[in-house]
Amino acid sequence: MPRPLVSVVLPVRNGGALLAAAVASILGQTLRALELLVVDDGSTDGAVAALPADPRLRVLANPGRGLVSALNHGMQAARGAFLARMDADDESLPTRLERQLALLDAEPGVGICAAQVEIVTADGPPAAGNRAYQDWLNALTRPADIRRELFIESPLPHPSVVLRRAAWERLGAYRDGPWPEDYELWLRAAAAGIGMAKPDGILLRWRDHPGRLTRTDPRCTRRRLLELKADALARDVLRGRPVLLWGATDTGALLHDRLLAHGVAVRAFVDLDPRKVGGRKRGRPVLPVAAARAHADAFILATVSQRSVKPAIRADLAALGRVEGEDWLFAT
CATH class of the missing domain: 3.90.550.10 (Spore Coat Polysaccharide Biosynthesis Protein SpsA; Chain A)
Structure with a gap:
């Protein structure tokens, strides 16, 4: 043949x-x-x-x-x-x-x-x-x-x-x-x-x-997928950049833990919920959206998985001057 x-x-x-x-x-x-x-x-x-x-x-x-x-x-x-x-x-x-x-x-x-x-x-x-x-x-x-x-x-x-x-x-x-x-x-x-x-x-x-x-x-499982993503992000995307996690969620906490294991510097969480802003997650501060401007050197990983809110997150990050794929990504 x-x-x-x-x-x-x-x-x-x-x-x-x-x-x-x-x-x-x-x-x-x-x-x-x-x-x-x-x-x-x-x-x-x-x-x-x-x-x-x-x-x-x-x-x-x-x-x-x-x-x-x-x-x-x-x-x-x-x-x-x-x-x-x-x-x-x-x-x-x-x-x-x-x-x-x-x-x-x-x-x-x-x-x-x-x-x-x-x-x-x-x-x-x-x-x-x-x-x-x-x-x-x-x-x-x-x-x-x-x-x-x-x-x-x-x-x-x-x-x-x-x-x-x-x-x-x-x-x-x-x-x-x-x-x-x-x-x-x-x-x-x-x-x-x-x-x-x-x-x-x-x-x-x-x-x-x-x-x-x-x-x-x-x-x-969700945990295994998140671990795989965190490993690839730390190795191939972040390359030493500090991180802000957009969404003080349980998924964000899991991602925080895995990134930390790779030596990634997670500075803070960012959230819209006034009940969360001002608190702490995994020992990191939970900041309002506007505060992200002060962390221009940090890569933002959005950990909010609902598809319906992703357009609003994209709009918020664009308003902060962020470019998707260059200095921020959805991680869920």
Whole structure:
């Protein structure tokens, strides 16, 4: 078989009835020059053995155990110039890979191309929280937008991504740690200056269900995500700058603790609530918004997670002469 243009890595453990549809959605792509590597992570349900024969399909046994091991094994076996991801319970629309490679061809500064998604459930449309999350994900298509909101939460749906091989080799393998392996990789990519983007239009049906790893895996808890973000902020963004935490919240307190462990100088919290202003949080003063002007050298991390109030926070910080991405960011 000729060397494929794209290698698609699909790890699976007991994919059940959904696996066949996920595989068919890749083998049915309009871009035909691909290989699909199904990495079996100890399945016992017979779904992998029941997959149809296709010269572009290779089934690999994971020599280790777990998702990160399976992902790295598939990436190491991949032969394509581009490396794509797929999950066993999702469905790629037919033009997904063709559209993503067109973007990568047109934009050499982009090393990772994800996709806009439709979140689907067995019970119909997703709940309001997932609809808001979907809208947020799909609004972030350009590299500057993704980089600006990278620390709110992971802006790239993992099963939708395509990476240039050069970007993958520069970043190295997925890391197996107490946090989501995909988000950790995107944070490293941003630190390395690798652009991330998405073409316009839904290209993946992303299935939500009670057994989804983001709901069940302890690596995906709020605390673990915050620790991962704090580590990357301290290492790659702050670089010795003191910090003001915008929002005297419980999340702000957790971020304070993790940043402090990295030696970051957290000067104070900033809050609008008059009941909090003048008090202390984690031993730091809680300042009114206007007082932030006296700390022009400090980087501001906003820790208020409600999407509805983010425009007001942006307006307040703009009024203080702050530029998002240069001297302040949302951290939740």
